[in-house]
Amino acid sequence: MRIAVVEDEKVVSERIEKALMDGFAERGIEANIYSFETSKAFIHTASRNTFDLVILDWHLPDGTGIALLNWMKTYLQIIPAVLMVTLRQEEADIIQALNAGADDFISKPFRPRELAARAYASTRRHSLRTPSAAQQQTLEFGRIKLNTNRETAYVDGEEVSLTRQEFRLAFLLLNQLGSPLSRSYLYEYVWGKSDPPGTRTLDVHIHRVRKKLSLTSEFGWNLVSVYGYGYRLQALDELTAESSDD
Missing domain, CATH: 3.40.50.2300 (Response regulator)
Incomplete structure (x- = not known):
């Protein structure tokens, strides 16, 4: 074993x-x-x-x-x-x-x-x-669905073309909704290295994922840069609930 x-x-x-x-x-x-x-x-x-x-x-x-x-x-x-x-x-x-x-x-x-x-x-x-490797797993986040076996994404049922790095980035942001994710953490899990492949690489991929999956306020998302740290994705309804609790 x-x-x-x-x-x-x-x-x-x-x-x-x-x-x-x-x-x-x-x-x-x-x-x-x-x-x-x-x-x-x-x-x-x-x-x-x-x-x-x-x-x-x-x-x-x-x-x-x-x-x-x-x-x-x-x-x-x-x-x-x-x-x-x-x-x-x-x-x-x-x-x-x-x-x-x-x-x-x-x-x-x-x-x-x-x-x-x-x-x-x-x-x-x-x-x-344990399910067989052939079985597919689909995760749902509102209008967005991620098929982790095929590494494909869907918005309102329509498939969205993502590169492997874009899919991994989307998965991390959505799966850890509300949590600030450091740049080094994202580089490690998306590219497999702690050193950035390029100074703007992560920012460019964040921009692409935001655009392709409509991660904007218009569709109920708040994807922001955390100064000196990394990025965080939150659902706007969660932010509204937090504000009402304060």
Whole structure:
């Protein structure tokens, strides 16, 4: 079984690896474990190799575990089982992780045997309900629909021609509606590199996505630049609701 551990703290990563090696060995399963300290390192390998299970920390140096989970669901043909291991213990955090697609959630500090048991159970449950790669997933955001398998977009039922980079950018903006996204984060997930391919590349792609998907106030969207940081997309009805609450 191929297992990825995405955890930036070396001591914690080693504890997870030992717990998994011992736990899976008890069940007669050979575990081949690969450790990654950043989202970027994991993406580089996962884009070319498959994993049966991913142990995922919430806070990573270059992003969040939730964002990485969304990347897996969008761009991997074979989606692995995912067990979140994190210091977070609030009910809202657990619900967010499970709703994002994690198979299970365990808080730090963890008990090694429990971690191994949950990891094993996650792989079993996941294998029973994982859809085939041929099945398509369509996400709806009002008038906009995104088909993540075909990487195609639709507005009011009409297909809109997007490049791969434009589609990925649209997915991130819509899937993390209301959240400010840093330029480095967008470069990493859209182009696979933290260094910008060009000083105006992101701005040009933002302009194209805004125009092609009609992400303007006329159609209920507010796509703005966050000074010194990046971009944020919000639905105008959410902004109105926030204003009325103040």
